[in-house]
Amino acid sequence: MTEPLFSTTQQVSQSTTDFQNAVDWAAVARLVLTSRTLDDLEEQELVPTGIVRYQFSARGHELAQVLLGLRLNQPHDAASVYYRSRPFMLSQGMTIAEGLASSMARVDSLSGGRDVGAVYNMPRRERATILPMAGDVGGQYSPAAGWAQTITYHQSVLQDQAWQNTAAVVFGGDGSLATPGFWSAFNMATTLKLPLLFFIEDNGYAISVPSVLQVPNGDIMANFASYQNVLLLSGDGTDPIDAATKIDQALDHIRSSLGPVLLRFRVPRLNGHSITDTQAYKDEATKKAEWQRDPIPRLRAFMLEQGWTDTQWEALVAQVEQDVRKELEQALASPEPDPATSSQFMFSDPAHPQRAGGIGNYQPMVASPESQVATGPRINMIDAVRQTLTHELATNPRMLVFGEDVGRKGGVHGATRDLQHQFGEGRVFDTALSEEGIIGRAVGMALAGLLPVPEIQFRKYADPAMEQITNCGSIRWRSNNNFAVPLVVRMPVGFSKYTGDPWHSVSGEAIYAHTPGWQIAFPSNAADATGLLRAALRGNDPVFFLEHRALLDTPEGRTPYPGDDYIVPFGQAKVRQAGDIVTVVTWGAMLHRCLEAAQPFGDSVEIIDLRTIVPWDRETVLASVEKTGRCLVVHEDTWTAGFGAEIAATIAQDAFEWLDAPITRIAAPDNPVPYNRQLMTTVIPGVEEIRVRMDVLLRY
Ligand SMILES: Cc1ncc(C[n+]2csc(CCOP(=O)(O)OP(=O)(O)O)c2C)c(N)n1
Incomplete structure (x- = not known):
């Protein structure tokens, strides 16, 4: 791989007072121009010749992304990006060749050719960890909130100094402000005062739909004016000083643990939504006005004010052009992926450990002897679940248990009764009523190396989280084994001993069996529940743990407790x-x-x-x-x-x-x-x- 696009000796000041003076503007200009040159190359050469099939331009969005990117300098900073984030990706150490190989779906792409070129994931290099991105607009938000909550967990529960001053960032367009994902994360971040920056690139359109149809009057900032626990900042993402200053203010707030920030930059989208979009819905005057807001001439004028000469600027443009051409050769030389590998990395493989998230040295589990089940008083299945959670919480400080009514009440079925009292509110807690938020947060936590164990109250009520569920299942595969997301979602299923109904009695395991990347346990008794839950909690993949309501506290589900080390590996009937x-x-x-x-x-x-x-x-x-x-x-x-x-x-x-x-x-x-x-x-x-x-x- 070639060098990342910023010099390691650049000055990125920790001080917040004179940020704009401390910015390495040469690095900013180089990154911005590189992104623009890549867009030109793809649109003018690589798409017309069929080498790239699917192209998203970042034209107009570059400057603010790069300014933010250069500030993510703490070891546990993370960012959840979207398809217009290539300038930011370059600032995080993605090379030009990787960017092009991603567009071309070659082996050296960030996903090994598995995902669309503009859908990114990248374990940490010099700067932030790039969480595996979602193709669903809005899907990027709640995992970022999960990472932000992980930051507070490390700071306050694990007392880990390395996580001080850490920030999570999530990127989105104005259209994404209408999605359930945005609202679930925004509600979570503001309720819990999480260190999360919502970085909104408002170009006025979601493909062709204007922002007046996304939020009232098209101005999210005006509508948020009375929202609690959030710093609201708005600026011009094409103005170097305004953008740099607002970014500085936002990160200062977050790194000082003062809570979330919503930073909205107005930017022009100078191209169609993607290469196939002709922008027939914009009139010529609108397009002309947008081009007048192009950030690159503004950056050039600013650099000249700073003492740069025309010759220096032109030399930089030429240098960038040369770099891009050189790395194009490298990307073109990158092989096509081997078809024999297309189903690889659906689940954990001890021979190929992932690079981030999950258990690095995972080994397959060995079954405990059946004789362990034979003796002792019979206990309810729900008690077996609680006892297993208790033991694993006591032995694994990375484990957290959460969901609606899970904390003080101990769960509507009693599975988590007294756990908050024993392990504290940091590790066992209630969440807001948002299943999207519960599962999405769990994904972000697992990506950050924790073991989240969310509870969904009833199988039917997982439906709002389906986007996060399907995305979670494919993370290992689509990141080409870069990331793992082991987490255990517990939920009651089926009819109860008293009655049934359309809402609380769904079993529906087939839908999840049809959701690639998830494992599913469905125990019929307390001993199996113990062994399977332990296997799930020590595993390296996402698991649905289905607890049948008619077995929770009935004689059929009872067995002796098989012990705190009892394990039933998955796939053994x-x-x-x-x-x-x-x-x-x-x-x-x-x-x-x-x-x-x-x-x-x-x-x-x-x-x-x-x-x-x-x-x-x-x-x-x-x-x-x-x-x-x-x-x-x-x-x-x-x-x-x-x-x-x-x-x-x-x-x-x-x-x-x-x-x-x-x-x-x-x-x-x-x-x-x-x-x-x-x-x-x-x-x-x-x-x-x-x-x-x-x-x-x-x-x-
Ligand atoms: C859940 C979902 N619905 C629809 C789409 C199709 N889609 C892709 S991008 C997009 C527009 C998003 O606009 P915005 O958030 O404003 O970002 P911009 O493209 O303007 O930067 C749409 C509708 C999608 N990817 N995901």
């Missing part, structure tokens, strides 16, 4: 009952219904508790079907594209020769769970229905 004529595959509360249904059939029925949905134990299932030749899959999730369909398809493909009967499924019909108990029992598979199907298969 358990044969709960051996049999030789029919195989039943199931999980969660349905396991107990299957056991009851099979009672009249003695050892004819083999019952497998899958225990984890991702990864699922194909070997145990296929070995059983080879033995029995018959298979019944039972689950509570809805029928169409339920996880049973995946199991049935696998058996049909890999064990077809062994089958003596059609693979049979029992699942909920494709409708929500009703509140009326009698209606509910017609939807959730019952013991009688299961027994009849077993009988049919036994006689087939």
Whole structure:
């Protein structure tokens, strides 16, 4: 790789009083011109020749980004960027060749060719860590708030001096101010007074939609005037002194732990939104007025005022042109990615540790002996969950537990009762009612090396967080194994022992199984809950830990506590009952219904508790079907594209020769769970229905 685009000897003053005098304006000019030259090159040569397919210009936005970038000089500073952030990326040490290789989707791109060239991620080099960016507008915000909360965690709970004076920054356009992601992060940052800078580049448009349709009267600053706990700053992002001064003021506020800042710069967007956008929605006068605000002539005039000569400026332009041409050769020489690697890095691989976030020296877990479960008084599954959380909190200072009502109340299901009292409000705490904020914050914390364990009150209420969930799952893959985000999302699923309803009784594991990058545990009893939760908490990947409501405090879910070191590695199903004529595959509360249904059939029925949905134990299932030749899959999730369909398809493909009967499924019909108990029992598979199907298969 070639040198980053700023000199390591530049002066970036720590002092806040004379920032504009201390700025290395030569470095600023070089970076700004480099970004502009890259845009020219791509638009005029690389897109027309098909070498670059997808281009986002930063033209007009460059100056303020670079001024901010050069100030991110603390070791734990982090930034969550967006697709117009290439000038900032250059200021963080991304080389010209990497920038071009990213646009060309080559091996040397920041994502190894996996992501769009303008979608960045970069473990720390000389300056900030660049969090894996989201392609969804608004998705960049709550992970940045999670990093900001990590800063306060290190400062106040872990008392870590290295995190003093640290800032998190999130970049966005005016359109992004209308997204749920922005509001969830803004609410979080202002409520918790987080060290987070919202750096808003307001160019007046979101593609073609003007900002008057994004926020009232198109002016977010006026609307925020009465907002509490935030410093509001607004400036001209094309004016070197105004931009430098406001950035200085903003960072000074944040590094002094005075809370968040929203800094809005008005900037012109001198090109279309992307290369395909002709800007037909702007009239000529508007475009002309925008070009008059081009920051580069203003920067040049400012540099001349500072004593630069025309010759020096022209020499810099020529030098930048030469540098870009030289690194273009390097980018063009970068190979295409190897097609054989396209599925690599979906999950942690001990042979290839990630570079940031998660556990660096992760090793696969070993199963504890079953004998550990055998003795002792039986405890509820919810108590097993609490006991496991307690032990892991006591032994892992990086672990935090949070969610709605999780703190003082101890959770609406009691899983976290007394944990705040034992471990303090810094480690076990209530959050605002924002699932997007809960999961997005967890992502930012995991990227920063903590182990977040958020609770979602009921499976249905994770829906607002779906954007963060899908983005989280793909982080390791799309950052080409640069970043890992191990975190454990606990949530109750399914009907309760009293009733069901459309809101609290969703199981829906199939949706998450279809969300790449997540592992899913679905225990049927206290011992498995203990072992699986411990495996999740010591793992190196994001996990959904699904706790069935009808098993939390019922006899079916009870077992002896297997101990504080008990581990059930993922992907190891358990044969709960051996049999030789029919195989039943199931999980969660349905396991107990299957056991009851099979009672009249003695050892004819083999019952497998899958225990984890991702990864699922194909070997145990296929070995059983080879033995029995018959298979019944039972689950509570809805029928169409339920996880049973995946199991049935696998058996049909890999064990077809062994089958003596059609693979049979029992699942909920494709409708929500009703509140009326009698209606509910017609939807959730019952013991009688299961027994009849077993009988049919036994006689087939
Ligand atoms: C959630 C989501 N919706 C829609 C899009 C498509 N899209 C990409 S950029 C964009 C406009 C964003 O405008 P703004 O935030 O003002 O930033 P600018 O491009 O003006 O810098 C839209 C609608 C997206 N990427 N994500």
